[in-house]
Every structure is written in structure tokens, then in C-alpha cells.
Amino acid sequence: MESLGELLESMKSPAFRRRSDQIADHLLKHPLILSLRAEHPELDEKVLRTNLSRLYQYVGDHENCEQCPGLERCPNDFQGHYSKLDVQPVNGSQEIYERKAPCSLQIAKNNEDQIRKRVRSFYLDERALNEGYDEVEIMAKDRLRAPAVHQVFRYIQDTKENGLSPRGLYLTGSFGTGKTYLMCYMLHELAKEGYTGVIVYMPDFVEDLKSMMQDGSKVKETVETMKNCDLLIFDDIGAENLNPWVRDHVLGAILNFRMNRKPTFYTSNYPLDGLERHLSFTSKDGEENHKGQRLMNRISPFVDASQLFGENHRGKV
CATH class of the missing domain: 3.40.50.300 (P-loop containing nucleotide triphosphate hydrolases)
Structure with a gap:
């Protein structure tokens, strides 16, 4: 198995960096991210790249929801929920926050559970x-x-x-x-x-x-x-x-x-x-x-x- 030191060293390689930049560029051109930028023009490139992991989660959850296999087989990290992004000013700069929201199937299940109770x-x-x-x-x-x-x-x-x-x-x-x-x-x-x-x-x-x-x-x-x-x-x-x-x-x-x-x-x-x-x-x-x-x-x-x-x-x- 590759040691942690070797893994960290590989992350410094030009090939790894190029691949990471390609993924980031592709993510920033995704329609959902373009819509986010249109809604919040105050978000600059630096803020977006600092929050790539949140953007990746946001896009991945929504793509999973578009091909929903049903609540029991939900592939999202938090079953029955998807990521939503909030933009808020903090100390003069913009910050991106991620929160989980229940999907329509989860809301329906929650309502049914309350009825059964x-x-x-x-x-x-x-x-x-x-x-x-x-x-x-x-x-x-x-x-x-x-x-x-x-x-x-x-x-x-x-x-x-x-x-x-x-x-x-x-x-x-x-x-x-x-x-x-x-x-x-x-x-x-x-x-x-x-x-x-x-x-x-x-x-x-x-x-x-x-x-x-x-x-x-x-x-x-x-x-x-x-x-x-x-x-x-x-x-x-x-x-x-x-x-x-x-x-x-x-x-x-x-x-x-x-x-x-x-x-x-x-x-x-x-x-x-x-x-x-x-x-x-x-x-x-x-x-x-x-x-x-x-x-x-x-x-x-x-x-x-x-x-x-x-x-x-x-x-x-």
C-alpha cells in the first residue's frame, strides 16, 4: 500500500495538479454553478475555488436526485436529503455554507410517519x-x-x-x-x-x-x-x-x-x-x-x- 508520504508527494506532481485543475474548471462550468454565480455575482473565482468540495457535493447530490432510484436506494451521503448552498457575508467577504434539505420523497415519508404516530x-x-x-x-x-x-x-x-x-x-x-x-x-x-x-x-x-x-x-x-x-x-x-x-x-x-x-x-x-x-x-x-x-x-x-x-x-x- 502506498505510504502517506508517497501519496502527499504524488499530489505535488504536475500531472496531479493538471488533473485537479481540469476537474475544477469543469465543475465551475456546470449549469448549477453558473446559476449560482448569476444569482450571487459577488462570488469571485477565489471564493469558488476555496469551496470546491462544497460545490462538488452540491452538484453530485442534484445529479443523483435527477436520476432518483427511490428513497431506499438514495445514493446521497445523507439519505433522502440533498445539498443546498447559502451565501452570506462574513467580515466583508462572501462565505459559502452547505446545508442538507429533505427531498420530496423524504418529506412525504416524514409526513406519513407523523400520521402513523x-x-x-x-x-x-x-x-x-x-x-x-x-x-x-x-x-x-x-x-x-x-x-x-x-x-x-x-x-x-x-x-x-x-x-x-x-x-x-x-x-x-x-x-x-x-x-x-x-x-x-x-x-x-x-x-x-x-x-x-x-x-x-x-x-x-x-x-x-x-x-x-x-x-x-x-x-x-x-x-x-x-x-x-x-x-x-x-x-x-x-x-x-x-x-x-x-x-x-x-x-x-x-x-x-x-x-x-x-x-x-x-x-x-x-x-x-x-x-x-x-x-x-x-x-x-x-x-x-x-x-x-x-x-x-x-x-x-x-x-x-x-x-x-x-x-x-x-x-x-
Whole structure:
């Protein structure tokens, strides 16, 4: 390997100097540098040559951006960012400063990350929240879904225009018609407006609550999160195996706090009257109609119900 002394000596050679001057001359004639000089005529040749490394970085980043291979394969030194140059007077002379600015792809990713931070899921496949949404595809996928889809779209638009309402939605329908997908779409769209949201897959949530009964602090933290988020969705309610404690002291407490304050949403295979029968029965105490009615009195008056018709699309490409 060449020693440092030999390397430094080679840099003094006329050939090395000629090559360096050729690179510098070519760089100073680049359209981006000519545009910089036109914008800042106060920049003289000496200042430019003193800042060749910054100019080289500036040009290289912009050339990479012109042939952008995508954010994940960004070749710039600082992924998703490119160099910008600022010219400022310092002690009577001009100085060139380099700073990094995010590209449009990085800005879009940052915005999407902020949106996702506003949405939290319990026991739901994260792909349902992260796969992206296409309004045209939502409408065209199954025309039988159109009335319910329009209702969700109207809810989103009304919230954007008028702010959050204490009324939610109750989507009922058979398996695989897209109830969860529509609710995730709604969360995503309203998260863009700054609203926080939680979606809870009820069967797994209830089972986990049973194991948390002895951990009061964890239960309290979970319940407080659900009480205070802007939008709360109970996904697949009616499919869980309830016990009296979960129904009366957890679910009841959450709904009692939210009614007349913040909207709660539901997806279910049951219509509202069928859900009441489900909530009236627990594995421990059997049927208790008044308990189911008490809970439904905190659900039915605060939702607009809509049936989602359509085919079962699970497993279809």
C-alpha cells in the first residue's frame, strides 16, 4: 500500500495538479454553478475555488436526485436529503455554507410517519394500517359496498369540515366484506388532519385483559388510552368471549366516558340487536339481559348503523 508520504508527494506532481485543475474548471462550468454565480455575482473565482468540495457535493447530490432510484436506494451521503448552498457575508467577504434539505420523497415519508404516530392498534395486523389506500379502488372493488362506503366517506368529509362529532359509526356485515379496511382508511385520513386514533381487535383484546386482571397499572393505562383518543374503533365486536369484569368494568367504563364526548366506532358480524344479545351473556354468569341493555344504551344512541354488503374478499388477490 502506498505510504502517506508517497501519496502527499504524488499530489505535488504536475500531472496531479493538471488533473485537479481540469476537474475544477469543469465543475465551475456546470449549469448549477453558473446559476449560482448569476444569482450571487459577488462570488469571485477565489471564493469558488476555496469551496470546491462544497460545490462538488452540491452538484453530485442534484445529479443523483435527477436520476432518483427511490428513497431506499438514495445514493446521497445523507439519505433522502440533498445539498443546498447559502451565501452570506462574513467580515466583508462572501462565505459559502452547505446545508442538507429533505427531498420530496423524504418529506412525504416524514409526513406519513407523523400520521402513523397518531394511530395506535391493539392486536391488529399492522398491514391493515400501513398498506396504503386508494379511494378509487375502495369504491370499485365491490359495488355492493357503495352505500356503506359513501357513508364512511361522508363522515370523513364532515369531520374535516366541521370537526369531531360525538357520534360514530357501526358497520355490520358478513365476513371479509372490508369493514376493518374501511375503518383503517378512516383513521388514516383523519390522522392527516391531526386526530389521534386507536383500533382494537376485540377477541384478542378481551383474552389479554383477562390475563392482565392482576396488573392494575397496565389495565388503567390501556383504558385511559382508549378513553382519551379522538377516534376509537372496536373491531369485530361480538366475536369475543366476554366475562363480567371485562364487560362491566372495562368496556362499560370506556363507553361511559366517551359517550357525548368523543366518537366510538364498531365493526361486527352482528346487527345492533344481535350485539345486545351477545353482550347480555357471559361465560361466568350466563344471561343477564339488563347488563346487555345497559351497555347498548351507551352504544346505539351514539352511532349511525350501516350494513356493508358484498363478497368475502379474504384470500383473494
